[in-house]
Amino acid sequence: MTTDKYIKNYIDGALAPAVSGQYLDNYNPATGKVYSHLPDSDENDVQRAVEAAGRAFREWSTAEPRTRFRLLMRIADIIEQNMETFARAETMDSGKPLSMSMSVDIPRAQANFRFFATAVLQFGSESHHMPGEAINFTLRQPLGVVGCISPWNLPLYLFTWKIAPALATGNCVVGKPSELTPMTAYLLSKACIEAGLPPGVLNIVHGLGPKAGQAIVEHPKVKAISFTGGTATGQQIARTAAPVFKKLSLELGGKNPNIIFADCNFDEMMVGTLRSSFSNNGQICLCGPRIYVERPLYEKFRDELVKRTQFLKVGDPFSTVADLGALVSKQHLEKVQSYLSLAEVEGGTILCGGNRLEMQGEFENGYFLRPAVIEGLPLECRTNQEEIFGPVVSIAPFDTEAEAIALANGTQYGLSATVWTQDISRANRVAEQLQAGIVWVNCWMVRDLRTPFGGVKNSGVGREGGSEALRFFTEPKNVCVKYG
Numbered sequence: 001m002t003t004d005k006y007i008k009n010y011i012d013g014a015l016a017p018a019v020s021g022q023y024l025d026n027y028n029p030a031t032g033k034v035y036s037h038l039p040d041s042d043e044n045d046v047q048r049a050v051e052a053a054g055r056a057f058r059e060w061s062t063a064e065p066r067t068r069f070r071l072l073m074r075i076a077d078i079i080e081q082n083m084e085t086f087a088r089a090e091t092m093d094s095g096k097p098l099s100m101s102m103s104v105d106i107p108r109a110q111a112n113f114r115f116f117a118t119a120v121l122q123f124g125s126e127s128h129h130m131p132g133e134a135i136n137f138t139l140r141q142p143l144g145v146v147g148c149i150s151p152w153n154l155p156l157y158l159f160t161w162k163i164a165p166a167l168a169t170g171n172c173v174v175g176k177p178s179e180l181t182p183m184t185a186y187l188l189s190k191a192c193i194e195a196g197l198p199p200g201v202l203n204i205v206h207g208l209g210p211k212a213g214q215a216i217v218e219h220p221k222v223k224a225i226s227f228t229g230g231t232a233t234g235q236q237i238a239r240t241a242a243p244v245f246k247k248l249s250l251e252l253g254g255k256n257p258n259i260i261f262a263d264c265n266f267d268e269m270m271v272g273t274l275r276s277s278f279s280n281n282g283q284i285c286l287c288g289p290r291i292y293v294e295r296p297l298y299e300k301f302r303d304e305l306v307k308r309t310q311f312l313k314v315g316d317p318f319s320t321v322a323d324l325g326a327l328v329s330k331q332h333l334e335k336v337q338s339y340l341s342l343a344e345v346e347g348g349t350i351l352c353g354g355n356r357l358e359m360q361g362e363f364e365n366g367y368f369l370r371p372a373v374i375e376g377l378p379l380e381c382r383t384n385q386e387e388i389f390g391p392v393v394s395i396a397p398f399d400t401e402a403e404a405i406a407l408a409n410g411t412q413y414g415l416s417a418t419v420w421t422q423d424i425s426r427a428n429r430v431a432e433q434l435q436a437g438i439v440w441v442n443c444w445m446v447r448d449l450r451t452p453f454g455g456v457k458n459s460g461v462g463r464e465g466g467s468e469a470l471r472f473f474t475e476p477k478n479v480c481v482k483y484g
C-alpha cells in the first residue's frame, strides 16, 4: 500500500476526484511545505456518497453479523500489515512523532475495528415482561446512512472510533476526516477496497468542514451525525441537525483540570503529568492544561515540572529522539502563540518555553514551539478558560479540597479530569464532585474501549465507546406481544 500525491474520495467502492475537479493543498507541518493534495469536495460529492450508501444499506444491514465481523476484522488486518505506511502518513500529515503514530494512533485504529467487530456479536437487547399479560422486547435496528466527522489531532484513531461501530451495527457511512490530516483516511479507503468491503458501505469525502462537512450534516437522508471537534463547530452542527431531528453525538472541546494533592506518589505523578501536559504537543482533547497543586507541594512540583519540560526534545517528528514534533498547522501555531502573549497581558509569568524553535534546513519553516509552563494566572482569565489545544499548561496552588474542586469545575468545559492522591477516600469524594465525563485517579489516558467516553457541559452531548456507541448507532423499537 502506498500514499499518493493526489488523494481521492472513496465513493461507491471506487477512488475518484471531486466532481468539481478542484484540489486543496495538504501541508507537512514539520517543513511548512505542501506535499500532497486532497479533493475540495462539495455537496455534489456528498450527494453521490449518500446515494451510494443508501443503495448499499439494505444488503449490509441485513447481512449476517458474522459477515460484517469478518470484513471489519479483515480491514483491521490490512491496517496492521501496513502499520508503518499508515504511521508514516499520520506523522507526515500531523507533525506528531513517528513513535506516537506507531505506538498509539495506528494500533488503536486497527483495535477500533477489532473491538466493534467483536462487540456487536455480543450485543443484546432488553425485554420487559408483564406477568400473565404480555412481553415487550426491544429490537435494535441500524439507522441507515450516518455521517462521521472527525478532527486532525488523532486522525485515523478518531475516524475509525466512529466508523467501526457504525458499520458493525449495519449502518452505511459517509465520513469526512479533517482537511488538515486526510492521508490515513485515504489509506483506509484502499484497505477497504482490498478487504472487499461492498461498494457504498463506507464512503469517504475529503474537503473543507464548512463545505463538504456541512453538506453531510444538512443532507436529509443522513440520519445521524457522530462528530468530534471544537465546541463552536459542534454548536453549528447542532443548529443544523437539531431542527430536523437527526440523532447527534458531539464530542467537543475541553480545558481539563489536573489536581495534585501533596500525598501523591511524586515520581509517578510527575511522569503522568508531563504526559498529560504535553503528549502530542497538548493536542489531545484529554490533556490537562490546568494544573492545581496542593500548596505544601507547589514549589517542588513547579521546579521539577519546569526542569522536565525544558528537557523535552522538540524536532523532526521522524527522528527517534523527538518527544514532540510540530504543531498541526501555521494557523494553529499562531493561535497558540497568541494565547502565550495574552497570558502575559493577563498577569501570568511564562516559566519556560513558548518560543518558536529556530530550525535549520528542511525544517526551518516547520511549526515547532517549545512547550510552555505558566504561573500566576487567575481562574477567570481567558488563558485559563479557553481551549488552547497546544503545549501550554497553567499551574496554580490550592489550599483545601473544596477549593481544588471549585477550581476544577470553574470552566464551561467538562471532558476529563485527573486526580493524584494516595488517599482513596479523598479520591472517591473528589471524583464524585468533578464535573467531567471521565475522571482518572493516579493515571492518565488509561483507556478501556468498553467504557463510556464523552463530556458534560460544553464538552459535548452523548457518549461513545462500548455499548454506548452500539446504542447510538441503532434505533430501539419496542415490540409488545399480548398473550392470547
Ligand code: NDP
Binding pocket: 149, 150, 151, 152, 153, 154, 176, 177, 178, 179, 180, 207, 208, 209, 210, 211, 212, 213, 214, 215, 217, 228, 229, 230, 231, 233, 234, 236, 237, 251, 252, 253, 254, 284, 285, 286, 387, 389, 415, 455, 459, 460
Ligand atoms: P473542528 O471543529 O474545526 O473540526 C472538526 C471536523 O469538523 C473537521 O473534519 C472539520 O473539517 C469539520 N467541520 C468544520 N466545520 C464543519 C461544519 N460546519 N459542518 C461539518 N463539519 C465541519 O475541530 P479541529 O479539527 O480543529 O479539532 C480540534 C478540536 O477537537 C478541539 O476543540 C478538541 O478539543 C476537539 N476534540 C475533542 C475530542 C473529544 O473526544 N471530545 C477528541 C479530540 C478533539 P476541516 O478540518 O476541513 O475544518
